[in-house]
Amino acid sequence: MSGPASLSPAAHRLITSAVRDERVQQRYWAKVAKPQVPGYTCWPYIGSLHPKGHGRFWVGNVRTRRGPVDVCVIAHRFGFALAHGMETLDAVPVLAHACDEPSCQNPAHLIPSTWGENLEQWHRRRWSPGSPLRDTRGPGGRARAIRAALQNGEDLQSVLSAGRGVLDTNQLDLF
Template identity: 40%
Template sequence: MTRRSPTSELLARAADDPAVMARFWSHVRHPAGTACWIWTGAISDRGHGRFWVGDNRVVIAHRLAWAATYWGQPVPRLLSHDCDNPACVNPAHCRAGTAATNRAEYQARAGMPGSPLNDIRGARGRAEALRAAARSGMDLDAAITAGLSPLDRDQPGLW
């Protein structure tokens, strides 16, 4: 039997508690036009959702969404976002990674025109803008476009 880390155990207990999960899902929006599930609660300096699960314990929101979706499986120590949106809690957009693979993916995608990683507001600023748009029902595309530099916004596709 695989032994879980204390954090994985904490996430499993939270994912198994209907009251905790009802409170958690109340902070998630599914805006039209995107497959991302936007976290509308507290946000860390890196733009990831933060969620209090009790006893002054805070977890990363997308890790709890992963634990709830893949209940019974150990939660990976690091989850990489394929969508490059740290405010996204859609487990389908996350996969197990390492610090090294996460850095390599960041470096490979950060220079791509229009990449969310190029947002001039930074990860937290982007997450705050997306959170505000999702909370108010505003156009998510407008919130995304507002963070793009003219080069990223106006760069035509190559094919």
């Protein structure tokens, strides 16, 4: 869902309908965790994950000439539409994560952006000590580790710090 131009009209109608459907909303929220970890305000997606760590949410299927086609959306875009409406989502080409956690669903962490702005912010924050962007497991590995910890009742704090490289461990901010 990267803007209305990338969706077929049928897919857009399906997603709009799904955003309004209470059963679909409940199915989405069942895949969003809100862990109680001091200082961690992300809401990780614990459903299907893209290799790069973004949640994948199936909203239904549409009929085409070739038969039914599953419509799967980036989960945080669906969550943003729940919080702000499809019209607002349609106007947003990119949703950047202020927290840099690709599986985060917290609407307060999602910032309307452009591809260029998002890339520029990524370059700025990529080198910040302790940033999730520096996780040695990569964004997908980090998201899968967080999901596994939440599903298995493991200590999330240790999973969050497990991907820190040697240079990030106990590193103090200089500024």
